[in-house]
Amino acid sequence: MDEQVLGAMQKWPNVPAVYGWLSLNAHGDWLLHTQGGAREGQSGEKIANAQIRHFMNRNYAANEAGEWFFQNGPQRVYVDLACAPYIVRLADDMQTLLTHNELPVTRVSQWLLDAEGRLYMQTEHGAAMLAGRDMGLLSTRLQVMPGTAGTPAAATPLDQNHLQALHEGSILLVSLDGASDWTAPMQWLENALIPARLGFVREPAAS
Known part of the structure; x- marks a missing residue:
């Protein structure tokens, strides 16, 4: 501050x-x-x-x-x-992720997808959601790793079959660009449950 x-x-x-x-x-x-x-x-x-x-x-x-x-x-x-404490977007270089208040995001420890296809993540700054306008570009960089022993070379692009598996309750190990700091479990979750999972309150109230 x-x-x-x-x-x-x-x-x-x-x-x-x-x-x-x-x-x-x-x-x-x-x-x-x-x-x-x-x-x-x-x-x-x-x-x-x-x-x-x-x-x-x-x-x-x-x-x-x-x-x-x-x-x-x-x-x-x-x-x-409306969604999460941070709204993340692609920077002008189309590679870096920035929060709405211009903090660079360098680590993700959890990915969550909701029924509307919105991508949430737990970052080093706190819970965040990817701005919808960047979902198409970022989704092409998401890779499913074949378990904890996987390597980027063995990864497969996130596709509809993976999304169906997530919706059915599977938890997948997903990486952005194969980077270890961007590799984390991904699962599908009801939107109303996301605040509790990621540790934030959407509507603060006086105690």
Whole structure:
């Protein structure tokens, strides 16, 4: 976090947190809900100002319960998550993966697919979902390894037969580009169960 934010937290430690005013959509956009109505169907307004977005990106974190927030000076603004705490996309080089707040992703320890074909992953930063626009490109780089003793040379591209096996309950060892840091178990899971599996809360609430 920014030093000025940490200083404000120390100076004013008891500022009440707010809920329902900020959300993160499936595209990785920050949305402001001016009436605090994120859960009442209020669509929200995309935050377009680059300086504000960069400030939010730098001061985004989670508590021990897996509730994500933007630390706005001394005030904690909890974030409603449409999908996951991080939305991952392909960078301009079409190889690197970046989170919506510009963190490079270098490791994955779990892959999850839901019924809508959305790809979730557990990264070194936390739970993430791949932006839908990049699914077609990234899926061509996913390889199924033949067990823990497999090598990239023996891997096979992820195909419809593998997807069917996942849907039927199989757990496959899947790698991105054959890289060991990107090799992890993949399974199919109901979307509603993904937050508990990956350790985050989609709708934080005051205790």
